[in-house]
Amino acid sequence: MNIIDIIILLLLAMGAVVGFKNGVIKQTISFVGFIVVVILSFLLKGYVSSLMYQFLPFFSFGGALKGVTVLNFVIYEVIAFLLVFSVLMAIFEAILRISGIVEKILKYTIILGIPSKLLGMIVGAIEGYIVLFIALYCLSLPVFQIPLLNESNLKNKILNHTPVLSKVVGESMKVFEEFADLKDKYDEETNVNEFNKESLDLFLKYKIVSYDSAKKLIDNGKLKIDGANSILEKYENGKEK
Template identity: 35%
Template sequence: MSNIMNFDSPASLIVNIVLIIFIIAEVYDGFKKGFLESSINLLGNIAALIGAYLLKNPVSVFMYTHLPFFKFSGLFKGVSSLNIIVYEIIAFILVYIILIIIIKIIAKLTGLVEKLLSIIFFFGIPNKILGALVGFIKAIVILYFAIFFFKFGCNFLNIGVEASLADTIVEIPILKNTFGSTLSSLDEITDLAHEFDNTKDKTEFNNDAINILLKYNIISKENLDILINNGKIIREEDKAEQTENKE
C-alpha cells in the first residue's frame, strides 16, 4: 500500500491524484442523478460489455479467417499472429457499439426509463447515496480499461511505469477474470516484441506469440489450423517443413 500511495514520486502522485479526481467526479455524478438513473446507465453499459465479450469470438473468428491480414512495421514487423488480437479488439468494439445502440433504442421505444423513474421508491439521501455507489462502480470499470491500455502503450514504448493506485484497479478479480485474458495476452506479446526487437527472422516470435494466444484461449487449435492451412500464419515447424520440401 505504501508503494501505491508513493508521495515521494511526482509521477506516481500525479497519477493517483488524476485517478482520485475521476472517481470523485463519477461518484458526484451518481449522487446527483440518484440510484435508478445511474443504475440504468451502468447496467446498460455492463450488459453491452459482457455481451460484446461473449459475442466477439465468433465475429473475430469470421474476420481473421475471411479478411486479409495487416502487415505490421516497426516492433511487430513480420508478426502475422498479432492480427488475431487486432481482430479480437475490433470485433469487441464493433459488437459493443451495436449492443449499446440496440439497448438505447429498446429503452426509448418501450419508455423503460420513464416507467422505472415513475415507480421509484427511493427519495432523498438514501437514493443519492446509492447513486454515488453506482457512480463509484462505473468509475472503476472505465478506469480498468483506460489504465490497461495506458500501461500497454508505456510497455510498447518501453517506458517504465511507477507503482500507483492504477495497479490496484487492474488487479480487481472480477474484472481481471472477465476481461484479463485478452489484455494479458497483448501485454505478453509486447514483452516478446522487445525481446525479439533486433531479430530479423520473426518466425520464433510468431511461434511464441501463438503459444500465448493458445494459453489464454484467444484462439482455438481448430481455428489456428485453418489459418495455417490458408497460409496466413506460418509456425516454426511449418517453415522447417517448407525448407525440407524445397530441398
C-alpha cells in the same frame, strides 16, 4: 503519481457526479445494463473476430514489432469486442428510450431525494471504475506500448487487485507478461519467424485464438509462419499436448 493516475481519479469523480445527477434507480438500471452488455460482448466477440481474421486484411507493423503478424489476433479481438459492445449498448439505450421505463420508475421515487442521489453517486462511481478497468485492460495490450501507462501506480492496482474482474482477466494478463518477455527475446535475437511461432503457441495456449481459426489462416496462406503446423499439433484435440 503521474498524469495517468490523475486522469483515472478525474474519470472516477465524473462517474460519481453522473450517478448523483441520475439518482439511484436510473443509475442502477444503467449499471446493470452495462454489465449485461459487457458480459455478452465477451461471449460473442469470438464469433466476430473469427470472421475478421478470415475476411479482413492483416496489419503490417513497423519498428520493434516489424513482421509480427500474430499481433493481428489481439487487434481483431479488441476490435470485435468494441464492435459488439457498441451495437449492444446502442440497442440497450434504444430499449430504455422506447419503453420509458426509467422515467416511469423515477416518478415513484421522487420522494427519495438526496438519499437517492447519494446512492446513485456510489453506483455511478462503481460503473465508472468498471469502465476504467476495461479501458486500462485494452490499453495494456502489447500493441500499444504506452510508457506513461506502465508507470501508473493506480493502473497496476486496478488491473491486479480488483475483486472478480482481476481474476477474470488474469489469464490474459499472463499473456501480456509472457508476450513482453518474448518481445525482449526477439529484440535480442531479431528472428521474426521464431517470434511469430512462439507467440502463436502463447495465444493458442491461453485461447486468445482458437485452433480452428489458426489452422484456417495457415492453410489459406494468410498466416505464414515456418513450423506453425508443429505448434498446431499440440492443440489439435482441444488440449495442449
